[in-house]
Amino acid sequence: MIAGGSGFLGRSLIPVLIANDFEPVVFTRSSDSVINGVRHVQWDAKMPGPWSRELDGAYAVVNVVGRTVDCRKTAANKRVILASRVDSVNALAAAFANLKTPPKVWIQSATAHIFGDTGDEILDERSPIGTGFAPEVGTAWEAAFDSADIGDCRPVLLRISFVLGRNGGAFRTLSLLTKMFMGGATGSGRQWMSWLHEADLNALILRALTDARMSGMYVATAPEPLRNDEFMKELRRALHRPWSPRVPEAMVRIGALFMRTDPELAIYGRRIVPTRLLAEGFQFRHRTLPEALANLIT
Secondary structure (H helix, E strand, O other), X not given: OEEOXXXXXXXXXXXXXXXXXXXXXXXXXXXXXXXXXXXXXXXXXXXXXXXXXXXOOOOEEEEOOOOOOOOOOOHHHHHHHHHHHHHHHHHHHHHHOOOOOOOOEEEEEEEHHHHOOOOOOEEOOOOOOOOOHHHHHHHHHHHHHHOOOOXXXXXXEEEEOEEEOOOOOHHHHHHHHHHOOOOOOEOOOOOEEOEEEHHHHHXXXXXXXXXXXXXXXXXXXXXOOEEHHHHHHHHHHHOOXXXXXXXXXXXXXXXXXHHOOOOHHHHOOOEEOOHHHHHOOOOOOOOOHHHHHHHHOO
């Protein structure tokens, strides 16, 4: 069962599951339907309902529900961002209470932004939680998951960094801006960007589904974060675009107003490494940004 399966991360995951002999079923806010051979079941992501029966006897639940943070952080948007994450976890947890045969594993998405804006500090699973709106959301999100009574179901929580994928997410916007010769560093350019290729996230979820040794919280990010100016330099090279001037922070904030997004997504950063995954032998398909971009930009 994939909660949030119609979003960017879910759409990327579904064909990988099918290729590995899983039968994905998507929880969606839309009506029951079958799309490209995949069954979609309506739910409201707030409380148990008829959809709960789908969990009984299911092998696993993967929850990647979350309203996009690529928006202006108005009070109303903040409430929706927080509620969409916490409510979905609480709804699934409540459904577990009435299951005869609950799923064997629950894989829950979370955010690597929980660390806040931390400069050059190297972060991993042992690092403290930061301050600000994103860490507050991340803390509430994880608290809901940690407090869920799911019996013997194995919990896996992934603090996911910036996911690079062809068909969604912020990478598509960055690529478009770069193609338009606006691919310069943002702000100081010294902020760190922790990223992850979608193929590695999918492989990580697949491993969590099949490896009973995986349990608890993992940082889901590639081993080699880069500073923003280095990231944009590699993106320009991959897209065959020349040098572009740095965009001062003031201009980033003005541009964000027109794009109706949050400038802090571009200005803030964090330097994260996947200590647990490396220690447990996870093999990244795309360890470095140049090879990740070479795969995505064809």
